[in-house]
Amino acid sequence: MGAQARRAGFNPNLAPVMVSRPAPTLSVRPARGETRAVVLVCYGGKAQSRVPSRPWHLGAVRLVPVALAIARRGARQGVATWTLRYRMRGWNGDEASPLCDAQWALGEIEKRHGAVPVVLVGHSMGGRVVLRVAGHPQVVGVVALAPWVDDAEPVAQLDGRRVLVLHGTADRWTSPAGSLRFCERLLARGVDVRRYEFPGLGHFMLRRIPVWHGLTVTAALEWLSDALRGPSKPASGTNTSSTETPESADPMRLRMRA
Numbered sequence: 001m002g003a004q005a006r007r008a009g010f011n012p013n014l015a016p017v018m019v020s021r022p023a024p025t026l027s028v029r030p031a032r033g034e035t036r037a038v039v040l041v042c043y044g045g046k047a048q049s050r051v052p053s054r055p056w057h058l059g060a061v062r063l064v065p066v067a068l069a070i071a072r073r074g075a076r077q078g079v080a081t082w083t084l085r086y087r088m089r090g091w092n093g094d095e096a097s098p099l100c101d102a103q104w105a106l107g108e109i110e111k112r113h114g115a116v117p118v119v120l121v122g123h124s125m126g127g128r129v130v131l132r133v134a135g136h137p138q139v140v141g142v143v144a145l146a147p148w149v150d151d152a153e154p155v156a157q158l159d160g161r162r163v164l165v166l167h168g169t170a171d172r173w174t175s176p177a178g179s180l181r182f183c184e185r186l187l188a189r190g191v192d193v194r195r196y197e198f199p200g201l202g203h204f205m206l207r208r209i210p211v212w213h214g215l216t217v218t219a220a221l222e223w224l225s226d227a228l229r230g231p232s233k234p235a236s237g238t239n240t241s242s243t244e245t246p247e248s249a250d251p252m253r254l255r256m257r258a
Contacts, residue, residue: 022052022087024101026108029071029081036078037117037224038109041067042102043083044124044148049090050097057089062204063123066145069213070121074221082109091125091148098125102133110138117227119220124148124174124203127165134161141223143216146203148174149182158186163193164219166212166258168201183254196258211258 044059053060063083071081084105086098102120109118118138120130127147134142135157143164165183167176179195186193196215198208205212 024087025085027083031078031080032075035080035113038080039070039119039220041083042122042126042129044126045089050088053086053089069217073217098129102129106136117224119223134158140227146171146174149178155185158191162223165195168198170200171203173203195254196256198258
C-alpha cells in the first residue's frame, strides 16, 4: 500500500482477504478497445440482511438500466462499466458488509487495468457505499442516487473528488433532507459538489428516467474525460480544482431542480 493510498484514506484492513463465502462478483461491460477508465456501479440493499445478494433482487435490477446507459455512451470512449454484486444484501450495522466488497472491486480494477481513473455510481445503500469508499486514490468522482446517508457519515474521504447527488423530494426510503445536510458539509470543506432535487419524485427512479440517467452519464463521462486529459488541460469552462471557489461555494448548487 503506497503513501498516496494511505493519505487518501484507503483502508488496507478492508482487503479481499476479509471476503468470506459467498464471494462478491463483477459484471463487466467492456470498453471498445483499450480500457482507459472505469465506472463502478453499486446497487441498493437492506439495512439488515445476511441473505446472499442475487442479480434478480430489485436493488440490482434497478441499476441495470443505469449501467447500460453508461456503457452505451462510455464504451466508445474507452470506458468500461463494472457492476458489483455484494456477498450479502445488507449493510449490517457496524459491520458495513458491502464496503470490503467495494474495495475488493476497486482492487480488481487496478489489477486488470492499472491506475485508470474511476467514477463510482450508487443508488440508496449503494450510494452510501460509493461515498464511503471514495478515498481510493483512483476515484475521481461519485454519483450518489437517492443515497442513504445520515449526519454521522464521514466526509473527509471526498476531499478532492467531484460529487453529484440526485434525490427526489418525496423519497420515503432515504432522506432528501439528510442528503442535503450531507452535501452542505461537503460544500463547507470546499468539495466540488452538486445536488439536484426531483420535486415530487420518490426513491425508485421510475419517473423522469431519462433525466436521472442523463445527469449520471454526463457527469461520469465528463469527470473521466477531465481526469484522462490531466489537470494542466481542463475542459473549457470546467472547474477541476478541489479548492472552494465562488461558484462551487454557492449553496444553490445543492438545491437545483431537475
